Amino acid sequence: MSAVRVHNLSISLDGFATGDGQALDAPFGHAGERLHEWMFATRFWHEMGGGGDGAAGADHVFAARHGQGIGAEIMGAGKFGPPGWQDDPAWQGWWGDTPPFRTPVFVLTHRPRPSIEMGGGTTYHFLDAPPAEALERAREAAGGLDVRVGGGPTVVRDFLAEGLVDHLHVVQVPILLGRGVRLWDGLEALEKTYTIEAVSTPSGVTHLTFTRV
């Protein structure tokens, strides 16, 4: 069966995957871009059209796994837009006309709307369904490829808590955010069902991989 994977989920040392005060001009709240600077410096990011130097070292190797073999993404309402996007019928996500996903994307929301077909192969579907059911839908759409759970932290945590994730890649960034949304809450003893490896790289981040035993 196809695997369920999380990639490039960046957290602070104190475990926050996003800051406080998310808004249209601050998608990560007071965290700003600090959770993702390690990624902006990679060739992966450069090749995605994000600019930067495009270094091809270890951070790139981890980052580039993001799209490999992925046939669909599941994301939360909190990733799809700033608080209140549900009230804006014209909101089509942060990522412009040609989003980088290039697959079906299932947006979990309690206020679903009709699907939106974007350029480059991305279609947004809006789904009010529990994790296992959403996964079933995404699996069907993924055509035998893997499903990425794309975040934010609330959705990743929910999928982990239900034992639905096969591979989790978390990138720990050496900052202390102090407030925001924590990834690890309520996941006591997660290590029992995963092999966990840690790799710190010269950029200062630590890549944690959780592979289901």
Place this chain on the structure above:
Amino acid sequence: MSAVRVHNLSISLDGFATGDGQALDAPFGHAGERLHEWMFATRFWHEMGGGGDGAAGADHVFAARHGQGIGAEIMGAGKFGPPGWQDDPAWQGWWGDTPPFRTPVFVLTHRPRPSIEMGGGTTYHFLDAPPAEALERAREAAGGLDVRVGGGPTVVRDFLAEGLVDHLHVVQVPILLGRGVRLWDGLEALEKTYTIEAVSTPSGVTHLTFTRV
């Protein structure tokens, strides 16, 4: 001036330095010994008389910094004994007649008692004083050597929050405790005053060093 250092402070991925339910038969609560298994395998631990294989690799190198150049320790009441030790006039700490500290140790407590001279150079002094004042006392006793803030997490956090720590060594262990006492609470933006390095080792832990800029 002599430096203030923290060493071998072990935390779970979700930031807990001790578990829930500390008691006489469970000094780390439900965490058991899992936060320190990396250390039990080192030559440092072996040389301290703790048994084990005594491997001299990277974990040992970090662990052995613990006593080097230290002239006094400051610890919290929560490290000195299980909840309620203050009601037991015979309690003399977890570490027997010859504690491994071999220096003056200042135990911060709201219920101080007379000093206790132990074997091997350790004397316990009990102090009800704010961090800066306790540090002044410990510095006097350290005879020009460094002062170690030995934990637990509450005391380390308090000293960090007051900007009193020069060097912090935290060891992140790949387990999720889910509950206990967190190290990082209330330390937003700590990275601004420290250079932070991360080194993951083959045992699976990641050593984080914070060096004051």
